[in-house]
Amino acid sequence: MPSLSSSASPYDSVVTALRAAGCVFAEDEARLLLDAAPGPDELAAMVDRRATGVPLELVVGWAEFRGLRIAVEPGVFVPRRRTEFLVEQALAQVPDATVVVDLCCGSGAVGAALADALPGAELVAADIDPAAVRCASRNVAPFGGQAHAGDLYAALPGRLRGRIGILAANVPYVPSDEVALLPAEAREHEPLVALDGGGDGLDVLRRVVAEAPDWLAPGGCLFVETSERQAPTAVETFARGGLAARVVVSEEWYANVVIGVRS
Known part of the structure; x- marks a missing residue:
């Protein structure tokens, strides 16, 4: 050493x-x-x-995300800078959103960044991992946000049904048999539940899409990050779920975001 x-x-x-x-x-x-x-x-x-091999962000206790210092803790997914592209797309698509939900929130970085850009918007974050919820609570509190523990929509307050303008879901999308190929920093220091997306990596995405129309406001949008390879299947899933879907790509960040709009 x-x-x-x-x-x-x-x-x-x-x-x-x-x-x-x-x-x-x-x-x-x-x-x-x-x-x-x-x-x-x-x-x-x-x-x-x-x-x-401990990720630098976990050593210093924070990660930079869209100009914010996001607190991170051991056992919590470290926000990736490429996910800033998802935030940019959400703000461009729904610039007047008054209700924002950060589903599969991890540290709550996405929700905090959205709320920072949308003063006065109601912010709710949710994750199935209690450690993530504790961490997210610290990061969304300065924006008046709340973080809840639970399995996807089961964690959300019922009052949000049909009112969500921006539904950001940074779901796990690594296929199960490819998790072992991830860098050691991710494999050894981040929770499997935040990485493993099932057989083709889209299991959680399908569950998010299935209920999204019930929770989105008219004109509200769902934003999900995928890999380039998964994007066509993700778009088909959105369309079957009743959302008008398209993919936006950032060559700079090597990021692919699927956007679904409720009519």
Whole structure:
């Protein structure tokens, strides 16, 4: 395990240790670790955790998402920067949304980012994992949001039925037999329930689509991220569920978002 040099500057010492551990962005990570560590002992412990493969976000306790610092905790899915594209699409499609739901919310990053851009909107987040709900509660509270535990729509207050303008569902979409191919940071430090989407990766998506028309307001939209390979099947699923569907793609973020509109 890399150790910090007592002769080099703290920054150079951390960079060297991170490089030795194979961290590609050692310089950037070193700055974040130095900023987060209260003292040298804590810094050494944080560098050791990062060197053993713990995601940087879990080491420092937060992830940046659309300009926000989103608190993250061990055992909670770390928000991906590419999912900012989903948020951008939701805001472009429903810029006047007054009710926002972040389903399969994980840390609540998507909901927090949407609420940050939609002052006054009612925000509810939900996840089946109690650890995620605890974390999301911290992140949505500054926007007046609430987080609930439960299986998809079962977690939502009944008063939201037929009123949701933006329904963002960052569902797990990795096919079960491909989970083992994910980077170790995801496999070893993030909950399986947030990664494994079943046989073809779309099991949870199908369940979300099946009930979405009952919860969306007229003109309300469902936004789901998928892989490029899954997008055509996802669009068909949306259409069978009664939603007018299309795919938007970001080459920059390598992101694919399926948008479904309730008529």
